[in-house]
Structures are given as C-alpha cells and as structure tokens.
Amino acid sequence: MQQELRELYQQVILDHNKSPRNFRKIENPTVALEGYNPLCGDNITIYLELDDNKIIRDISFQGSGCAISKASASLMTSMLKGKSVDEAKFLFDKFHHLVTAKIDEEVDLDQLGKLAVFSGVREFPARVKCASLAWHTMINALEGKGEKVTTE
Amino acid sequence: MLLKENNTELKRQINYNVEKIRSDFPILSQLVHGKPLVYLDNAATTQKPLHVLHSLENYYYKQNANIHRGVHALSQEATEAFESSRIKVKKFINALGKNEIIFTKGTTESINLVAQTYCRKFLKEGDDIIISEMEHHSNIVPWQLICEEKKANLKVIPISETGELIFEEFEKLISEKTKLVSVVYASNSLGTVNPVKEIINLAHSYNVPVLLDAAQAVNHLELDVQELDCDFLAFSGHKLYGPTGIGILYGKVNLLEIMPPYQGGGDMISKVTFKQTTYNELPHKFEAGTPNIAGAIGLGAAIDYVSNVGLDRIAYYENTLLEYATDKISTLSGLRVIGTAKNKISVLSFVLDNIHPHDVGTFLDFEGVAIRTGHHCTQPVMDKFKIPATSRASFGMYNTFDEIDILYNGLKKILEVFK
Numbered sequence: 001m002q003q004e005l006r007e008l009y010q011q012v013i014l015d016h017n018k019s020p021r022n023f024r025k026i027e028n029p030t031v032a033l034e035g036y037n038p039l040c041g042d043n044i045t046i047y048l049e050l051d052d053n054k055i056i057r058d059i060s061f062q063g064s065g066c067a068i069s070k071a072s073a074s075l076m077t078s079m080l081k082g083k084s085v086d087e088a089k090f091l092f093d094k095f096h097h098l099v100t101a102k103i104d105e106e107v108d109l110d111q112l113g114k115l116a117v118f119s120g121v122r123e124f125p126a127r128v129k130c131a132s133l134a135w136h137t138m139i140n141a142l143e144g145k146g147e148k149v150t151t152e
Numbered sequence: 153m154l155l156k157e158n159n160t161e162l163k164r165q166i167n168y169n170v171e172k173i174r175s176d177f178p179i180l181s182q183l184v185h186g187k188p189l190v191y192l193d194n195a196a197t198t199q200k201p202l203h204v205l206h207s208l209e210n211y212y213y214k215q216n217a218n219i220h221r222g223v224h225a226l227s228q229e230a231t232e233a234f235e236s237s238r239i240k241v242k243k244f245i246n247a248l249g250k251n252e253i254i255f256t257k258g259t260t261e262s263i264n265l266v267a268q269t270y271c272r273k274f275l276k277e278g279d280d281i282i283i284s285e286m287e288h289h290s291n292i293v294p295w296q297l298i299c300e301e302k303k304a305n306l307k308v309i310p311i312s313e314t315g316e317l318i319f320e321e322f323e324k325l326i327s328e329k330t331k332l333v334s335v336v337y338a339s340n341s342l343g344t345v346n347p348v349k350e351i352i353n354l355a356h357s358y359n360v361p362v363l364l365d366a367a368q369a370v371n372h373l374e375l376d377v378q379e380l381d382c383d384f385l386a387f388s389g390h391k392l393y394g395p396t397g398i399g400i401l402y403g404k405v406n407l408l409e410i411m412p413p414y415q416g417g418g419d420m421i422s423k424v425t426f427k428q429t430t431y432n433e434l435p436h437k438f439e440a441g442t443p444n445i446a447g448a449i450g451l452g453a454a455i456d457y458v459s460n461v462g463l464d465r466i467a468y469y470e471n472t473l474l475e476y477a478t479d480k481i482s483t484l485s486g487l488r489v490i491g492t493a494k495n496k497i498s499v500l501s502f503v504l505d506n507i508h509p510h511d512v513g514t515f516l517d518f519e520g521v522a523i524r525t526g527h528h529c530t531q532p533v534m535d536k537f538k539i540p541a542t543s544r545a546s547f548g549m550y551n552t553f554d555e556i557d558i559l560y561n562g563l564k565k566i567l568e569v570f571k
Contacts, residue, residue, distance in 0.1 A: 001565075008514070009511075009569065014570065018506075040526050040527075040540075041526065041527050041531070042510075042540070043540065066508035066509075066510035067507075067511045068510075127514065130510065
C-alpha cells in the first residue's frame with residue numbers, strides 16, 4: 001500500500017471498520033440524532049445517554065457508511081463514554097482541527113489519544129466529511145439541534 | 153476470457169485502432185499517484201479529443217463574436233460556425249429539420265424546459281406524468297416540481313431485480329389521464345437500455361408524447377429520432393466527448409410550436425414593444441440570451457470526431473469491453489454486479505461485501521483508476537436494491553482490455569486489505 005493510503009487506512013481504522021465498537025441502539029436514550037451525508041449517502045444515528053451531571057453514561061451508533069466514517073463513529077463512541085458534555089465539545093474541536101488543518105500545519109495531538117489515527121484524512125479532502133459525520137451528529141445532538149428523542 | 157486475446161482479431165474485424173484513438177486524447181497520457189491514468193468514469197463525463205480542444209481554441213483565438221445580430225465579419229463567421237453545429241446535431245440524430253434542435257446547457261435544462269413550457273401549458277389537475285424507477289434525479293425532480301404546482305400525479309414504472317423496466321406495469325399505468333411519458337434511454341447507474349421503441353408505440357396509441365433522456369445513450373447508441381418517433385429527446389455534449397455546459401433538446405416541430413417560450417430575453421423575440429412582444433421563430437424562441445457559442449462549436453467538433461470513428465464500431469468495441477470486464481470482476485469473491493439487464497451500455501455497477509464503495513474509490517484512485525462511487529444521482533435505484541451506493545466503472549471509446557486488468561488487480565488488492 002502506498003504511504004498516503006496507509007496513513008488514511010491505518011490498522012486501527014481497518015479494525016474498527018471490521019468490528020465497530022458500540023454499534024448498537026440505546027433503547028431509552030436521552031437524545032438520538034440521525035446524521036446524513038447527502039453527497040455519499042452515509043447515514044449514521046448517534047444515541048446518547050446523559051446523567052444529571054451532564055456526563056455521557058452511554059453512547060452508541062448505528063447506520064451505514066465507509067470504513068472511515070464507521071471507524072470514526074466507533075472510536076468516537078469509545079472515547080466519549082464517561083466524558084462530560086464539555087469534554088466532548090472540547091474533543092470535537094480538537095478532532096475537527098485534526099481533519100481539516102492545512103497539510104503543512106502542525107497539529108497538537110495531545111489528548112486526542114487513538115483519534116490521532118485520523119491525521120491522514122486531511123490529505124483527502126473528499127473524505128473529510130466521512131471522518132467528521134459522527135462528530136457533527138454527536139455535537140448537534142448535544143446542542144439540541146435537529147430532532148430530539150427524549151425519554152420520560 | 154478469449155476476448156482479450158481476440159483483440160487483434162477485433163481490430164481487424166471492425167478496424168478499431170484504440171491506440172490511435174487514445175493518442176487523440178492528451179489527458180489520458182498522464183500519471184495519477186504515480187500510476188498511468190485509467191479513466192473509467194465516462195458515464196459521469198467523457199474526455200475531449202484534440203479535435204474538440206482545437207475547435208474551442210480556434211473559436212476564441214479567431215472567431216469570437218456574438219452571433220445572429222452583427223453585420224461584421226467575425227459575427228458572421230461565429231454565427232455560421234454556431235449554426236453549422238446545429239446542422240451537425242440534426243444530422244447526427246436524424247431530425248427532420250434544424251429548427252427542431254434547441255441548444256441548452258445540458259440534459260437537465262432540456263428536461264426542465266419541457267416541464268416548464270409544455271407541461272406548464274398542458275398539464276391539468278389530476279393528470280399523470282409517467283417516469284421509471286431507474287431515472288436520474290434530473291428526470292424526476294423537474295416533473296415533481298410541475299406536478300406539485302399543477303396538482304398532477306407522477307407515476308413510476310417499477311424495475312425488476314435485473315434492473316429492467318417491467319413493461320406490463322407500464323401498460324397498467326398508462327391511461328387517458330397520462331399527459332407525458334419521460335424515460336431514460338440507457339440508465340447511468342445500471343447500464344440498462346430500455347425498450348424505448350415499444351414504450352413510444354404504446355404511449356402514442358394513447359396520443360401521449362414521449363421524452364427520451366438520452367444523456368447516457370448518445371455516445372453508445374445510434375440515435376434516429378424519426379425512426380424512434382420520440383417527441384422529445386435530451387442529451388449533453390460533455391458525455392459525447394464534447395464540452396460541458398452545452399446540451400440539446402430535440403422536439404418535434406408541431407410540439408415546439410405550440411409550446412410557450414422558456415426564458416425571455418434577447419434572440420428569442422422578433423419584435424418587442426412595451427405593449428406586446430412577438431416571439432422569434434424556432435428554434436430561437438427557446439434560446440434567450442447569448443448562448444454557449446464555443447460549447448456548441450465544440451459539440452459540433454465532437455460529433456465530427458465520433459462520426460468519423462463510427463458510433464456503431466464504438467458501440468461494438470465497448471460491448472466487448474463490458475463483457476470482458478463483467479466476466480472478469482465477477483470472479484472476485486463477494487462481488488455482486490448491480491444491473492444485469494440483457495441489453496446494456498458499457499456501465500458496470502457493483503458492490504463488494506462489507507466494503508463501502510467510497511473505500512473502493514479511494515483505493516482504486518491510488519492505482520490510477522478513476523471510477524465513480526455513490527448513488528449516481530439515482531437514489532430510488534439504490535433504495536430498490538437496498539444498498540447505499542455502488543462502485544461504477546463506465547467505459548468509453550478509448551478504454552482498453554489492459555485497463556480492465558488494472559481495475560481487476562486493484563479490486564483484488566482491496567479485498568486483501570479488508571479481508
């Protein structure tokens with residue numbers, strides 16, 4: 001495999017594509033939101049369960065998409081479980097910068113953990129949306145944009 | 153699998169020299185990601201031969217002027233070049249007269265023109281328009297818009313598991329309420345060639361006009377509008393090895409005459425006062441404003457080029473490519489071809505088990521292979537086959553058997569990485 005391609009499809013990404021984590025529905029989510037990328041037809045639903053202190057108790061996803069979008073959702077859900085809403089927003093900004101930064105720009109990988117495997121995405125402008133779909137859906141769900149599924 | 157070995161035989165039989173053709177397309181001899189470009193996205197747009205590029209250059213270098221109104225030499229020369237392209241189109245599709253050939257931006261605008269003029273005038277509440285399940289969005293949405301406005305109904309002929317139109321369902325749908333049938337001649341996502349002659353015959357028995365979306369057919373099938381007896385036919389220049397931004401609407405003269413104008417402006421009028429405007433004669437009635445003059449000239453050059461090679465020979469060659477490619481990639485485990493109609497143009501859509509088309513597209517790109525991945529602007533087709541997207545390789549006059557081998561080897565590598 002060529003270098004750029006190997007950077008895009010790192011082993012971690014291939015693994016998460018093959019066996020996505022948290023790939024399930026949460027029956028009574030605090031909020032659930034469907035994200036859709038009309039350009040490629042990628043479709044993802046993020047389920048979130050928050051407690052009273054705005055801590056993400058559980059997070060999961062379902063849907064269909066390419067390896068990049070699936071692995072991104074899988075890694076995101078693994079990363080955010082147990083985090084606060086503010087931490088989730090902070091990581092969203094970090095991740096967004098990681099995949100959209102200019103090629104020659106220095107990116108701070110601190111606190112990104114495994115998400116650093118997406119650093120190759122910025123070389124593929126056509127694939128940035130694949131990597132960020134889950135994140136945008138998650139943040140919109142947290143900020144109450146779009147249709148909310150609430151539980152009593 | 154003998155086809156490839158038969159290449160020399162093929163060359164002799166139909167005198168088809170693909171290497172000579174390739175040398176006319178300078179864009180093909182470049183590297184992508186360090187690999188020779190294998191351009192298999194011809195259903196999206198085709199590359200342009202030198203003959204077309206030179207015609208564009210020549211127009212802007214030597215002929216550029218506005219058409220139809222100037223008395224000076226350049227204007228007359230530009231007008232002549234523009235109008236001679238119209239005659240080339242007329243001959244190419246065997247229209248009765250050049251006044252039946254309207255220049256548009258492309259297939260999409262051609263279809264919208266009919267929706268916004270013919271249907272705006274003649275479509276009434278409760279009427280039906282019939283399309284098929286395999287239409288491109290550009291042959292769905294214009295009808296939805298006008299049907300919504302007129303409170304008319306859009307009826308859809310379903311397709312089978314092989315991606316063929318179910319003709320008996322069309323027979324059930326058509327009725328006295330039908331005002332127009334608009335179907336694709338050849339499907340961009342499945343490759344299916346529809347039995348348009350039968351469709352037209354049945355529609356005409358109800359006195360219903362038929363529009364053919366020939367965007368994908370135009371560079372694969374010989375079109376004869378008189379033989380077909382279609383009432384409208386739409387296609388784009390850029391899928392016929394011509395420039396983007398230029399297309400054709402063919403319409404029978406008796407229909408074009410009773411249709412109101414599409415857009416108002418210059419060139420489409422014969423006399424304007426603030427009280428009343430009388431419209432110009434056909435085809436100018438539908439060509440408001442300065443048209444894409446260079447585009448029309450380029451389209452004329454593309455028609456010359458294609459006619460010179462011979463569309464029948466191109467079609468024969470492309471069919472052997474399609475057959476070879478279909479047989480070859482079908483041997484890959486987990487690969488399923490979407491669109492297995494008996495009669496197809498050289499479009500090969502497929503899906504791989506557990507590998508998303510976008511990943512396929514990115515991997516192949518690194519092999520130098522350009523294919524299309526996605527829903528191909530035919531979301532209802534994807535819904536029908538319960539898939540989000542396909543990978544689509546589509547072959548043109550300059551593709552080779554070796555390029556299909558490169559596609560095949562690229563797919564094998566992907567299967568290895570994702571196994």
